[in-house]
Each structure stands twice: as structure tokens, then as C-alpha cells.
Amino acid sequence: MTSPPTSSPGEIPLPDGFLTLDQIRNIPNSCLREKKSFVNVIGFVKDFQPPYKTGGTDFKCSIEIMDYSDRGMKVNFFEKTEQNMPPPPGAGDVVLMRGVKPQLYHGVMGLLKNSSSEFRFLASENIPQKVLGESNSPWRSYPVGKGRSPTAAEMKYVLWASNHADVIDLPSNQQFGVKVVQAMKQNTDKFSLLKDIKPDRYYNILGQVVRLYDSSGTLQVYLSDYTPNSRFHNYAWGEAGKNDVGREGDDFGYISTRNKEAKEWPGPYGKMTIQLTLWDSHASFAREEVKVDDWVLLKNVHVKFGKIGGVLEGFMHGDNGKTNVSIMNLTEGTVEDHGRLKEATNRKLQWWKRFTEQKPKYLEEAAGLGNKRKDDGEGSSKSNSKKRREEERAARLKRGAAAEAKKMGRLNLNENIRCNNPDQPIVALSEILKPLALTRNEEGQQTPSSFTCAKYRANVRVVDFFPHKVEDFAVGRRPSEYDILSDYSGGEDTDREEDIRVFKSGRGFAKNIWEWRFVLQVEDASSKESKERLWLMVDNHAAQGLLNLEDDATNLRRDPRLLSLVREQLFKLWGDLEELNSERLRQQSERGKELPPSSLGSEFPPSSPPRKAGEMPDADSDVENEPSQPKSAKKSSNSAVLTEQDLNISKSGIVAGSADKSTPSLEVKNKAFTCCIHQYGVKVDEDDPSKANAGDGKRWQRVFGLFGTHIV
Known part of the structure; x- marks a missing residue:
């Protein structure tokens, strides 16, 4: 370590071995x-x-x-x-x-x-x-x-x-x-065991995650520190969780747990678990980092009675961008927290030890009670009604599974791909692409909405992807103190400024934050007549679920092991598509096609302003390759396109169908699969005031994204 500087220029320096x-x-x-x-x-x-x-x-x-x-x-x-x-x-x-x-x-x-x-x-x-x-x-x-x-x-x-x-x-x-x-x-330490919490107060609590459930912009965390509270919900042995939240994970399958028994409550049983509802930055952190069985410390939890009378629940709203959720371990945190974690772990050990010892007794008592009720004829009607409901539900699931299997057999769907929400109908891409009529003008003509917030299931196959090198499916960016601002996007200039600022502070250069980010062009596989196509954005969250890998995104060009795993998973999704794309690019190279220069605006026609790196044209655009096509380019109405700058290939090859006619056609051989698609809108720059429908210099752009789809 270098010797410390003087406290101020020309003054007495700190003694040797001391730091400011x-x-x-x-x-x-x-x-x-x-x-x-x-x-x-x-x-x-x-x-x-x-x-x-x-x-x-x-x-x-x-x-x-x-x-x-x-x-x-x-x-x-x-x-x-x-x-x-x-x-x-x-x-x-x-x-x-x-x-x-x-x-x-x-x-x-x-x-x-x-x-x-x-x-x-x-x-x-x-x-x-x-x-x-x-x-x-x-x-x-x-x-x-x-x-x-x-x-x-x-x-x-x-x-x-x-x-x-x-x-x-x-x-x-x-x-x-x-x-x-x-x-x-005042005692500034708000820490409390769950057995001691009371309504209408704020606490810091430490416990183990029992369940996670993502719903409507919030995240429910079911937490236990293995102390009982008479005002908690009673989770009986063998029953489902409260409000049927016993199902594993979330609606989209991003949050999964190791416990595959989706309905039964995993324990601890009795009144030992509190339901916590998280919003904003607390929920975002927990979605990305927290897993079932993790020990977590949550600060400033507002405890009050929930919707079910007499049952205490916890609530964590946004706190000016702060994240009051942290994962506990013995290598980080204070000595005080380490002691609390050890005590809670010991309580868990003792609780499960007692439960295992008493489990045979519980089974005998349950069997005896059931026989008594049967002999007395009590509760037979209730039991029969419950049994009928279970049988009807099982029959519905069986019919649904049979129909799904029949459809998969008819379409020869890819069995390596799983999709959430199997009870929802399949929608053709032509229907997904139809804009929703918003209003009518004085002449009676309909005005379409810029976008619709909606979710669908569709049968598709992948016909193209972007970037055209799998090595670029993960992108890095510089962390910034302004990341907490929802409308801050940064950029190359701000990255360089941030590098200089961090370097001058003596902390070296800032390290990149890596995220998955790529797009897939898919073709409708449910109809022989229509072969509509659209581009699906796969963001970091969706890609983590799609690839189904334990590893987070990183620089794939420097991690050959992870790159190989990603390629193996994607081969299950799109078959030989990557090899065909490589062959197409090789043929283009042999025919003398040059790679585009690094300038983003050099190939754009004078009438088209250059786009920023990574910016997307409208998904409803009729132009196959909007940035690089002149005004006279032939239009097509059957493809929703998402175009981005790719310095690896010619811009004319980004969209299927826009490549050179002389390039031999290479047929993709891969199986169709069922996926979940969601439509949403994003704000983009707009120079034309008549089109700026999202504020000054901004307009809404329709985007389609992938979610709830997994490669197994």
C-alpha cells in the first residue's frame, strides 16, 4: 500500500501506517x-x-x-x-x-x-x-x-x-x-424475530425463503425464521399454500425452485411463515438474485394485517431507489448478523429434527381420525364433494394434455421447448400483428393504436437471429450512478466519461455489467397458408429463462465454456440455423461483399437520419431494412421487422428475404415450437412533430418480446 498523502498541501502529514x-x-x-x-x-x-x-x-x-x-x-x-x-x-x-x-x-x-x-x-x-x-x-x-x-x-x-x-x-x-x-x-435497531412482531410497525427481519411468487408487478416472498406467531396463516402439513400460491415460481417460469412438488407446502408447518409483498427496487433485486432456501435480511418491513382478517403480512414499498433486501452468508455482513444467522439455522435444524421424530405419530393420528369420521358417517358429503372436484380437475388436465399432445404430434413440435400457460389458446401471427383500432375520425376511418399491452401463445419456428454471431448475444455496459433513473439510457460517450471519472478517483476502470440481449425472427408454423414473420426481443430476464443455464451473462468471447453451453441449448431451439447463416455469410464474402464501415450513418440515404447504435425501427414498418433501403425500395406487408446495426455482416442481410438474389437459398431445417409472446411499447426519438405521439420529440413504437419459454 502506498504511503498516505498529507492531510492538506504543505501541512503536517499523517504518521506512518495511518490512513485517512x-x-x-x-x-x-x-x-x-x-x-x-x-x-x-x-x-x-x-x-x-x-x-x-x-x-x-x-x-x-x-x-x-x-x-x-x-x-x-x-x-x-x-x-x-x-x-x-x-x-x-x-x-x-x-x-x-x-x-x-x-x-x-x-x-x-x-x-x-x-x-x-x-x-x-x-x-x-x-x-x-x-x-x-x-x-x-x-x-x-x-x-x-x-x-x-x-x-x-x-x-x-x-x-x-x-x-x-x-x-x-x-x-x-x-x-x-x-x-x-x-x-x-430510541432503539435504532429494528431487528425482531417473527414471533415478536406486531401490527402497524416497521421491522428488520432475517429468515429463509420458503416460496417465491411473481404477480402483477409485485413479488411475494414467503419467509420463516422458525419462530411461531399466532397471527400468521396456519400452513397444515400436506396442503397447498395460502391462496393457491403453492405452485412453483412465477407466471412466466423465471423464478424456479428445487422443490418439484408444486402444490404441497414444503414447510415449516403451522404458524411460522409470513407473506411479504415487495415492490420496485426490492422486488427487482429479489427476482434476479434471491432463490428459495436463501437466507435473507429485509430492512424496514411494514407489518400490518393483510386482506385476510387477523393474519399479519409484511410490505416493502419503494424507498428512493434503495434496496433493503440482502442475501445472508458468513463471509459478508456484520458480526451481529452472523450470530443471528447461526441462531436461525440452529432453530431450523431443531425444528426439522422434532418434526421427523414426530412424523409417524402424526400419520397414525391422521389415519385414526379419518377412520373415525368414516365410521361415524360425518363429513362424508364434504369428502365426496372434494373428491369429485379433484376427479373433474384431473379429467380436465388429462383432456388438455391429450389435446396438446395431439397438436404437437400433428405439427411435429419440438419436445425440447416448454412454454408456460398451456391452457391459453394458440394465436396466429397474422392476428398478433393486427393493430387494435383505437378511435374513428370524422370520416369514420379507424385510427390504430400505437401498440397493445397483450400476451399470446403461438406456434413458430426460428428463421433468423440477430446479432448474427452467438458470441455477441451478451452485451456489456458500464455501471453508472444514474442507472436508478428510469429514463437514463447512457451511451458510448457517457461510458467514456464514466471511465475517466472512475479512473481519476483512483479506482481503476469501471467493470462492465453483462446482460443477455438478442432478437429472434420467427415464422408462423400453425398455418400452411400464412407464413407471417416477426422479430422477438429476448432481454436479459427472458434469455435467462430461455437458455435455462445456471450461469449469468458474461463476455462470451472470453468464456468458451459458457459459449459452448449456449450453442448447445440454441441448437435444440433452431437446429442447423447457425450453420446455415454462417454458410450464407461465407457465400456472400466469396462473392466480394464488403463488411460495412463502422460509421453508423455512412450507408444511410440522405433522406434517412442515421440511427443510434442498438435503436430499433418500428415493428409495424413495411420496409424490410429501413435504414439502408432507398425510398424506392419495394415494400412488403407480411413481416414485422426489428433491425439493428451489425458490424459483422452486410446490412442488407439482416432481414430474411433482403439478401442478394444471386445468393443461393439455404432452407432452414428445424422444428416448430410453442412460445409465449408479449406486445408492448417503447419511446423512441421522432423528428416529425406530427408523429410525436409520446411527448416532445418522442413517439411510441410497437415491440414484441419472448417470455415464459424454456429450453430443457
Whole structure:
């Protein structure tokens, strides 16, 4: 590690081995994970949180310190008894720390006292005017009697810093005292076991995910910490989950679990599980990262009675872009959280141990009770009614499965592809492409809507894809502090600016965030007469479900293992399509076709403004290849096209049918399959004010996307 700079130019430097708070914040994550990553710090007390009892077995207090950095930093102390805590400091007191542990928790850097840490406190009113000997220095040690005394160099820096403390944002003694009193009146730690929660309050809770269910823009998380609460729903052994949420995963099949018994509640049984409803950033994080059986910590959960009277539920609405959901493990988080996780895991072990031991007894009691009711003739009507419903449901499922199998046999559908919502009808692409009539003008002519939010099932086969190299099916982008803004899209210029800003901060270059992103052109396979085609966007979420791989997106050009797995999965989807496309491109190359230049606008006609990289023309456009075709290009009405810039091939080859007539036709040989399609709208730039129907300089564009489809 490089030697620390001076606190300000021309002033006394920090003693050897000490760091500023800003330097601590810039320590790489790889160094933070090292067990022996300790730091030495000198700072002034800005705030103090008195000791309080945590939800576990420890007491906690914290001291916020300041130096000449922009922001302060908290030092956390955990002890078994309150008597072992450090003495209460005052505003502006000097703290000299050796061997404290830097810790990044929920994105905030802090310091943690450990068994090897040494602290020296010097009250602000006792700071001497000149360097004195140890016998005349009124330092207080913590732990008592432990540690080395400040050296002459350290004392010299302390004296200089105290004489210039007026430039540091420190509170007055009165302000400091008021904040300490307020902290003593309230327990800032909202953590609670589920057995202790009460309605109309906010809590931090830690538990294991039992079920996940995605619905209508929210995410339901069923959580248990293996403590009972009489106001929870009673999940009986062998029954389905509440409100029939016992089914696995979500409507679209993106969230799947290891438990394949889709209906039975997996346990724990009884009143030990709470239903939590998540919105916004909390739901987004949980959808992408959280799986069944994960231990998670959720902060600021609003507990109140749900729609079912007398049953407590939890709710987490948006919180200014913050994500109050974190996955727990013993390598991250605080010592306090580690203790809570271990206690909860032990409760789970003991609960399942007791359940396994008592399970035979439960079975015997259930069998005896059933025989008694049968002998007494009680409940026979109810039992028969339930049995009839089960038989009718089984018959419907059997008829549906038979019809689906018959249809698959007739169309020779691909058995390696699975699609959600099998009870929904198959819709032809010609119907999907028909715009919905919105209004009528004075002449009685219908005005079509720009797009319709709708979902369909269709039988299709893949006839083309983009980008034309599978290596480019994952794209990288720079992370940005503005990613939380819904209308922020960034770009190449902002990426370069972000690179420079991050590099100047001393953190090197920013790493890419990789996501799946590609499009598939599909052809209607359910009709012999119509062969309509459309392009389907496959975003990161849909691609993760489609490819059905455990790996997340990454740079496929540098990960041959993942690239091979992706190719294997896609071969099941489109057969020899990739080989045929490669052959077509080879034939074009042999015929002297040149790759396009990297300029995005060089091949566009003067009447067509250049499009931005990755921008899509209207899905309703009649022009086969809108950016590169002149005005006289022949139009076709039977293809909805999504065109993008591809520097790997000629632009004229992006859309099937637009390639050179002299290129031999290569017939695709792959099986059709059933997929789920959703239609939606996106805002795109529009220079023509008469077409700007989505605001100033914007118009709505219809887009089709793939969802709920999986390669097995």
C-alpha cells in the first residue's frame, strides 16, 4: 500500500501506517476480504450512539469520527456486556485507533472493533498546547491498560490537527448532547424475530425463503425464521399454500425452485411463515438474485394485517431507489448478523429434527381420525364433494394434455421447448400483428393504436437471429450512478466519461455489467397458408429463462465454456440455423461483399437520419431494412421487422428475404415450437412533430418480446 498523502498541501502529514477516511473508502474489495486487513486511524468524534441490546446476545454502540475527508465514518463496537463498552466520548474528542477492521456493509464503509484493536481517547478540553511526555498526557485507553502510547510523531499530528479542527464539520457540545439523548430514547435497531412482531410497525427481519411468487408487478416472498406467531396463516402439513400460491415460481417460469412438488407446502408447518409483498427496487433485486432456501435480511418491513382478517403480512414499498433486501452468508455482513444467522439455522435444524421424530405419530393420528369420521358417517358429503372436484380437475388436465399432445404430434413440435400457460389458446401471427383500432375520425376511418399491452401463445419456428454471431448475444455496459433513473439510457460517450471519472478517483476502470440481449425472427408454423414473420426481443430476464443455464451473462468471447453451453441449448431451439447463416455469410464474402464501415450513418440515404447504435425501427414498418433501403425500395406487408446495426455482416442481410438474389437459398431445417409472446411499447426519438405521439420529440413504437419459454 502506498504511503498516505498529507492531510492538506504543505501541512503536517499523517504518521506512518495511518490512513485517512477517504483512503479507507478506496480500499479494493479484494483487500477487504482478507482476514488480516486492519487499518490505523486518527479522527475527531462527531456522533455517539450509546450501547443498546441487539436482537441477539450482544450489546452494540458506535462512534462516528471525522478527519479532513469529505465524510465521516462509523466505528462499531460489539460486546457481551454493557460494562465492556468504551467510555462515552464528547464532541471533538480525539480518537487514535490501531488494528480496526474496515467493513463494507450494504454499500457503506465502516470500521469494526475486534480483539486486536487498540483505542486511545483524548478529551477536547485536555488537548495540550505542546507535545508532553506520557506521564503528563491525559489519554484514556480502551480496552483499559491495553495498547501502546501515542508516539511523538502521532502527538505532533494530533496537536496540529486540533489547532485546525475548525475546518472540520463537528457539532457543538450542545448539539452533540441533544443527539446522544435522542439516541438513548430510541432503539435504532429494528431487528425482531417473527414471533415478536406486531401490527402497524416497521421491522428488520432475517429468515429463509420458503416460496417465491411473481404477480402483477409485485413479488411475494414467503419467509420463516422458525419462530411461531399466532397471527400468521396456519400452513397444515400436506396442503397447498395460502391462496393457491403453492405452485412453483412465477407466471412466466423465471423464478424456479428445487422443490418439484408444486402444490404441497414444503414447510415449516403451522404458524411460522409470513407473506411479504415487495415492490420496485426490492422486488427487482429479489427476482434476479434471491432463490428459495436463501437466507435473507429485509430492512424496514411494514407489518400490518393483510386482506385476510387477523393474519399479519409484511410490505416493502419503494424507498428512493434503495434496496433493503440482502442475501445472508458468513463471509459478508456484520458480526451481529452472523450470530443471528447461526441462531436461525440452529432453530431450523431443531425444528426439522422434532418434526421427523414426530412424523409417524402424526400419520397414525391422521389415519385414526379419518377412520373415525368414516365410521361415524360425518363429513362424508364434504369428502365426496372434494373428491369429485379433484376427479373433474384431473379429467380436465388429462383432456388438455391429450389435446396438446395431439397438436404437437400433428405439427411435429419440438419436445425440447416448454412454454408456460398451456391452457391459453394458440394465436396466429397474422392476428398478433393486427393493430387494435383505437378511435374513428370524422370520416369514420379507424385510427390504430400505437401498440397493445397483450400476451399470446403461438406456434413458430426460428428463421433468423440477430446479432448474427452467438458470441455477441451478451452485451456489456458500464455501471453508472444514474442507472436508478428510469429514463437514463447512457451511451458510448457517457461510458467514456464514466471511465475517466472512475479512473481519476483512483479506482481503476469501471467493470462492465453483462446482460443477455438478442432478437429472434420467427415464422408462423400453425398455418400452411400464412407464413407471417416477426422479430422477438429476448432481454436479459427472458434469455435467462430461455437458455435455462445456471450461469449469468458474461463476455462470451472470453468464456468458451459458457459459449459452448449456449450453442448447445440454441441448437435444440433452431437446429442447423447457425450453420446455415454462417454458410450464407461465407457465400456472400466469396462473392466480394464488403463488411460495412463502422460509421453508423455512412450507408444511410440522405433522406434517412442515421440511427443510434442498438435503436430499433418500428415493428409495424413495411420496409424490410429501413435504414439502408432507398425510398424506392419495394415494400412488403407480411413481416414485422426489428433491425439493428451489425458490424459483422452486410446490412442488407439482416432481414430474411433482403439478401442478394444471386445468393443461393439455404432452407432452414428445424422444428416448430410453442412460445409465449408479449406486445408492448417503447419511446423512441421522432423528428416529425406530427408523429410525436409520446411527448416532445418522442413517439411510441410497437415491440414484441419472448417470455415464459424454456429450453430443457
